[in-house]
Amino acid sequence: MSTFQCVSTFQRLLLNFLPCFTQPSGESFLALATAWALAVGPRTVTNLVRTIGRSASKSHDAYQYFFSGAVWAMDEMWRILFNLILSSRLLARDAVIELAGDDTLVHHTGRRIFGAGIFRDAVRSTKKRVAYAFGHNWVILCVIVPIPFCPNVFVSLPVCARLRPKPPKIKGRRKQKAGATKTTVELLAEMAALVASWAPERRFRLVGDGAYASLAAQLPENMTLISRLRKDAALYAPPPTPRRKKPGRPRRKGKRLPTPVQRAKSSRLSWKKTELVLYGERVVRLLHSYQAYWYQVCPNEPIQIVIVRDPEGKHEDEFFFSTDLALSAKAVVEGYGHRWSQEVTHRQAKQQMGIDDPQARLQPAVERQAPFCLLILSLVKLWYLTVGHRSDELLAWRDAWYRHKEGVPFTDMLAALRFGSWRLWFSRGSGLAPQHSKILRPLLRALARA
Template sequence: MSEQHDCSREPGDAVPHILRKWLSPFRFWFTAPSWEHLLVLVMGALLSPGKRTVTACLRITGRAEVSNFAAYHQLLNRARWNSRTLAARLLSVIVARLVPEGPVGIGMDDTIERRWGQRIAARGIYRDPVRSSHGHFVKASGLRWLSFMVLSPVPWAKCIKALPVLTILCPSERHDQKKGRKHKLLTDWARQGVLQLCRWLPGREIIFVGDSSFAVHTLAAALPDTATLITRLRLDASLFAPPDQRHEHTLGRPAQKGRPLPKLKTLLKDAKTEWQRIVASSWYGKQTDKTLDVTSGTGLWYRRGTPPRPIRWVLVRDPSGRREPQAFMSTNSTLSPLRSLPISFGAGRSRSPSPKRERILAWKPNGSGTTKPSCARPRRCWRSTASSHSGHAICSVMASFPMPPPGTRKQSSPSPMPSVRFA
């Protein structure tokens, strides 16, 4: 008879009972040996002060001299467990604990993992968002990951945190050409991830938030009725009025759009534009009570080949002139201007959650949905990113959520969410 796995015989610190309780919702999808190895790696990732490699996790938990150290590495590159199923379970746990009712805010952002090697076949050359500026272009080589993060206020942190639930690897165009596959753009992977999250949360209203990379017609056209997209909008975007109503003497096919609306950049210079003065409680994470001027309107966002999409646009300018004017859009045109305006402008300074920490729940596009890698052999152990900030995306959509009825909020504890009031 083969000897059964007994974790108590292994040297090193025992896994705390509280950690087993926290991770118990994921126990069903692992075998007994893989589950014990996973608990050790998670415990080591939480305790490691430096790089969270598998070796560092074993060393800090007292298992530096174990004879079966290869089994811990094989958990990430050979063991069979469905990452997409775990991502769905993680999403349900986070939503049930932190967002039990109301709309669910999900941020989208891409990040680059700088890795080299012969086995890293899906890497490409992209623009470095951290070191690049408007006048200086810096290239970076690595793997491109797309992360979906639940945006929720954490009570003990008194701020909004981005909790990664799904990560998708976006192979480079050169890699797809070598494999003979059609290349998918970043927005194509975003559309696939958006539809997957909507299937995982049936009946819930979902608000997706992203930067200008996701302001594309194909993504907005693919949204289901229960989903809303809030993102930046170009100041020269083509907006149109609704088409005129048809009558019995109207000839031809029904019109999809009406007359063109003025460009948003012309509204900035128009003296007849009516601005509304508001005060934002948070400005780039440092300044409080920031005064802003906003104006809003509705229109049809249209491009040939895609159906017209009714949107609400919000134009924001800084009265002091220190910041450039910005435009935002929401695919839900019924939202009020202040509710469709993301308030946390400081999200552009925070970086995306590193894929090194969250690839344990990554969805790799190899067709099988399992964690067996198709391009790289992972050697690291990544910790949970429950306290990670989203980057470059507009993280705070709490202003777009309906306010609770009067008298239901507790007045004793301050709200961690940013607020807006009229000046």
């Protein structure tokens, strides 16, 4: 008998995506999506078919074809997921939608894999040594949502992803033709514009690290940016008001200002002692903010710059900027801190959801399987934040050494979905007596964490 059953609340989330497929492809989607969430072991198509078990109504090749040849659009599925997040009431209707964008390396091995190459591995790199690895470079855009039952704790839900393939190698050198391969910044700008078009009446705030600071002048009108500022950034005062009857064109730049590092060393600065919530902890920092022009990044509009200093001197000064001049210095720093939830999401995709497990080599399958994994990851989080956390069984999930933490690990979210689904199978399809099902509950709980 197959163990392939899922809780009805998660199944209803999957049914929202059926308009993206034909009837045969829709059946494959429901089976593969449920198997991806419930599978124990690598998320290869072969292991997913094993998870489906006797419930599989198609051959192994048919499920492979779903990724490599079936007609469906990943962007349409991202749009439906984004609308599900907005309709879940995790975000207030008038609230600014926070987005986080970054790229990550998904390791792979093998020859002739589309888009694979040697990229910088940010996880293993240090300040003194840069590490490289072979794999796919994915640019991911996430929506940052608060956990409703955990104050000051945020999670990231991927809502779009793009593959940045390695440029082809020609005569021993890598040459990138114009428009052939987009950069990570261009891909993130493309995804940000796409997501903003799904809700043109809403306001967005994109958070990215210093590598994406150049997006300041490339975003839609309803989107602002928070990012890191270069320590040696060339900053200028506003251009002076042009005088009448003076020959020549008016000045485009104002007076050159000190770099952020030079300004931070000044003894004349006025610092504001502020209590911040960073990475789930309350800390005290000294903040200094001012406005300037950074023509290399945002030539037409001024930016708000925030210098952060540790009053105890344990951490170096940090520099941030925002294109939203109405945003307070505290909101800029805390908003950038929300970006860490995306780094956690990257780790969850690799360690718990098996984003690097598929062995696809052809372009259609490569461009679909990793985003498909991120889609299921978002759905598991969305299910838990809206429905799954209400189960009484979850009170026993928290280990004694984790009960002081306010957040909920993704492993507990995934385990809750598995436990509820497997318990449903034992209660309905196994034919076991109720007392026997109760005895097996500790075993199911242990397997759900595997």
